[in-house]
Amino acid sequence: MGYVDEVLARVAKQNPEQAEFKQAVEEVLESLRPVIERDEEKYRKQAILERLTTPDRQLLFRVAWVDDAGQTQVNNAYRVQFNNAIGPYKGGLRLHPSVDLSIIKFLGFEQIFKNALTGLPIGGGKGGCDFDPKGKSDREIMAFCQSFMTELAKYIGADMDVPAGDIGTGAREIGYLFGQYKRLKGVYEGVLTGKGLEYGGSLARTEATGYGLLYLVDELLKDHDQSLRGKTVTVSGAGNVAIYAIKKAQELGAKVVTCSDSTGWVHDPAGIDVALLQEVKEVKRARLTEYVAKRASAKYHEGHGVWSVKADVALPCATQNELHLADAKQLVENGVLAVAEGANMPTTLEATKYLQEHGVLFVPGKAANAGGVAVSALEMSQNSERLSWTFEQTDEKLKEIMQKIYQNIKQAAKEYGYEDDFVLGANIAGFKKVATAMEAQGIY
Ligand SMILES: NC(=O)C1=CN([C@@H]2O[C@H](COP(=O)(O)OP(=O)(O)OC[C@H]3O[C@@H](n4cnc5c(N)ncnc54)[C@H](OP(=O)(O)O)[C@@H]3O)[C@@H](O)[C@H]2O)C=CC1
């Protein structure tokens, strides 16, 4: 059995119930075959793939907090410190009822390669909790965050592990988490990113993932003699990534006609009114039905349907496994040119394969959504030098980083004879950097 197959079998045996983690590992390891095959004995001897697919450390802990009725609630929390070969562990905290070890491990594993692609010194990690922030009062959110951080604080630090936001964790949650860390440790340090601008946050971090996605798509289309101007774009999600992806796509001349949440989706053929969407989601924390109530051109549909709308470019920006094989078939039938992932692993393996086989330009999340963590790393730099950069400076750096990521993944794919296979290019480029650093640092 070849080395890649041996490690895939090992991961499957050791993690029988972790479907998302196994999916993420399969995607990466399958595309590493050409690199591993060139030097199989060296990699096998160093057990490089076993070490990469086994987290350095996995923390599982209880979070108890008191709700507004005086009832004590108990949640399960996780922080997986996956790999710190190129820098401190770095990755968000997800607050969603679906969170379990498989979800956090897949996200942490993806983060290793994504963070390497940014070109910045950050390792891979991820955390979260099965707490549902929806419908909770501000006091309940604070109580939860303070209890969560009381345990988490023992294992993180500005040079060790730097968490940030993800689904369900926005500026409000980061504020409560930061306050509790500071209170417990008595130090004022950049232990979290995505902080408020008044206490060490970076301008452009809020926008970074969505804007970065569009900077990469812009580069991809230009490289294929196309442009976003005049294109129809479909977006899923209506959270942080989706909102700023819609905003930048429209600034670049495209028309975005959809968005969605976990209960339904909006089709707005006149183009999403992003200011109204921001008011509904960011200010009022309301549902998309409220957007439709205020927008005559928009229609609300229950369930899942964004990918049935004809578009040139599709940007899944909600959550994992939200674009299935049937959606991929529909997108191809409707003549989609490019699909770029704003979310982490939103496209199933079968859907990805179908899109690639049918000539769709497909960019995986670890490259396309790396702008968020890249600006988080820029926030760490600003915290270290105790300075704040302007929006324009930070946004310009973000754009350069996304353009470089595109060029690097394209080059890596080409070098191995798989032109325009950006899944392969992203995995190979990320792997080579991390593996070289691991080799240099000896066996551990
Ligand atoms: N924030 C960041 O900087 C980065 C985020 N990402 C990834 O982007 C994606 C979106 O994150 P972000 O925008 O920050 O999160 P938000 O919490 O701001 O928004 C998430 C959006 O996705 C929808 N959603 C969440 N879970 C589900 C589900 N199970 N089914 C359908 N819809 C769902 C939410 O709908 P509802 O409100 O109904 O739950 C909401 O519209 C995630 O995959 C995240 O890991 C990647 C890189 C960086």
Ligand SMILES: O=C(O)CCC(=O)C(=O)O
């Ligand atoms: O900003 C960060 O540190 C993490 C962002 C994140 O969680 C992600 O890239 O998926």
